[in-house]
Amino acid sequence: VLPKGRERTESILAAATAVLVEEGYAAFSLRKVAARADMRLGNLQYYYRTKADVVRALLARSLASAARAAEARLLAAGDARDALASAVRAVLADQETGEGARLFVELWALAGRDPEIAAALQAYHAGWWRALVHLLLRAHPGLGRAVAGRRAALAVAMLEGLTLFRPAHAPRRLPLTGLEDEAVAAIVALAGRQGT
Amino acid sequence: VLPKGRERTESILAAATAVLVEEGYAAFSLRKVAARADMRLGNLQYYYRTKADVVRALLARSLASAARAAEARLLAAGDARDALASAVRAVLADQETGEGARLFVELWALAGRDPEIAAALQAYHAGWWRALVHLLLRAHPGLGRAVAGRRAALAVAMLEGLTLFRPAHAPRRLPLTGLEDEAVAAIVALAGRQGT
DNA sequence: TGTACATCAGTGAACGCGCGTTCACTGATGTAC
DNA sequence: TGTACATCAGTGAACGCGCGTTCACTGATGTAC
Numbered sequence: 005v006l007p008k009g010r011e012r013t014e015s016i017l018a019a020a021t022a023v024l025v026e027e028g029y030a031a032f033s034l035r036k037v038a039a040r041a042d043m044r045l046g047n048l049q050y051y052y053r054t055k056a057d058v059v060r061a062l063l064a065r066s067l068a069s070a071a072r073a074a075e076a077r078l079l080a081a082g083d084a085r086d087a088l089a090s091a092v093r094a095v096l097a098d099q100e101t102g103e104g105a106r107l108f109v110e111l112w113a114l115a116g117r118d119p120e121i122a123a124a125l126q127a128y129h130a131g132w133w134r135a136l137v138h139l140l141l142r143a144h145p146g147l148g149r150a151v152a153g154r155r156a157a158l159a160v161a162m163l164e165g166l167t168l169f170r171p172a173h174a175p176r177r178l179p180l181t182g183l184e185d186e187a188v189a190a191i192v193a194l195a196g197r198q199g200t
Numbered sequence: 201v202l203p204k205g206r207e208r209t210e211s212i213l214a215a216a217t218a219v220l221v222e223e224g225y226a227a228f229s230l231r232k233v234a235a236r237a238d239m240r241l242g243n244l245q246y247y248y249r250t251k252a253d254v255v256r257a258l259l260a261r262s263l264a265s266a267a268r269a270a271e272a273r274l275l276a277a278g279d280a281r282d283a284l285a286s287a288v289r290a291v292l293a294d295q296e297t298g299e300g301a302r303l304f305v306e307l308w309a310l311a312g313r314d315p316e317i318a319a320a321l322q323a324y325h326a327g328w329w330r331a332l333v334h335l336l337l338r339a340h341p342g343l344g345r346a347v348a349g350r351r352a353a354l355a356v357a358m359l360e361g362l363t364l365f366r367p368a369h370a371p372r373r374l375p376l377t378g379l380e381d382e383a384v385a386a387i388v389a390l391a392g393r394q395g396t
Numbered sequence: 397t398g399t400a401c402a403t404c405a406g407t408g409a410a411c412g413c414g415c416g417t418t419c420a421c422t423g424a425t426g427t428a429c
Numbered sequence: 430t431g432t433a434c435a436t437c438a439g440t441g442a443a444c445g446c447g448c449g450t451t452c453a454c455t456g457a458t459g460t461a462c
Contacts (some may be wrong), residue, residue, distance in 0.1 A: 009437095028225075028312070029226050030226040035415075035416090045441090047439045049416090049417080049418095051438095055417090109309045112305045117223070129365075154378060155382065157379060158358060158379070161358050161361030162358040164361040164364055165358055165359070165360040165361025165362075166354075169325075180353075181346075183353055186351065186354060190390055193389070194386055205404095229448065230448085243405070245451095251448095251449065
């Protein structure tokens, strides 16, 4: 174990994530991160030499944990008949807080300008897309990989798109009652339709 | 007509949009906007007193034009049997450039922190969601408003989510061939499924 | 047509501020013998 | 166990820079009489 160093970098990244989520990248500064982690600017820079290093590390940490969570959700359902439905339900439940959604929207915006971030985000999506493909194929082996791949991509797009209607981003007057059940049903139906 | 003033504000907002799309909100500054619009900072501020005023105006301009385009797409299809399919196809075609997508991702990120922007964005989504509901009900009158509303919301989420896989944001290794056709088919099928 | 004056459009300098980064320095902790 | 020394962790000041905003000022254009 490397207790001291790990503790330090962990608290720096936690502070950085909080600042990014609460204030956005435009207002993200090393001084704020240091203050939030209760240390001096100079000391923070002993661990991460530049602002870019902090952002890179924070990105890696967040995506790794989100990927772990999402894939676990999808795989946990196992072979049950309603595996797909309960996995989708779990993913939707994870979106509830809106905090993660806020972080991801920031990262999407950054990805438009930073190829490294774009690649990391892409790898993250590919990760749970793959898990979803497995799930689809297990439920409907006749689909074939190509069709299952496209449909999984549509499901990912729909689920990610739904985060945009979360409370944090909009008062969402879109008719919301029962939307989650409808989403689950839509994805299950999407999976089962006759192949293209 | 107010030729001079309009010309000026128009070129300011065009410059501001370009800067926001190319550099992101974090790097968005009045000096850059002024330089791009080929005028002095002081003169720009004669038209918009503060940075917030520029952002507000640019938001209004962009959303109004995007809303006009999207609703036109959805309504142009008229009563034809394949109205829904061709409307969805048109919306997907509009996404092709990625430029608009970049702008919207920036706005989503800002919406997380600015209620005014969140409200404007929400109104925009509500606009084309409404058009989509009409289209769904015309194609399948038996659905009922509630179900049609939920399904239109899912379609909006899917279509918005798909913008995230556009070239500008990711090298997109997700299996893309035929994805658009699959999306059209999925939304048509979503519309026609037996009501919940 | 000419004159006086107000408004409009545009200029340029200055302000104070927070930023990322650099750097010389200080103790504490670990290692070698 | 003690001493010498290297590395680690942390401090605090300073730098130059771009930023939003304020402001006094200047011509050009429009209006009144």
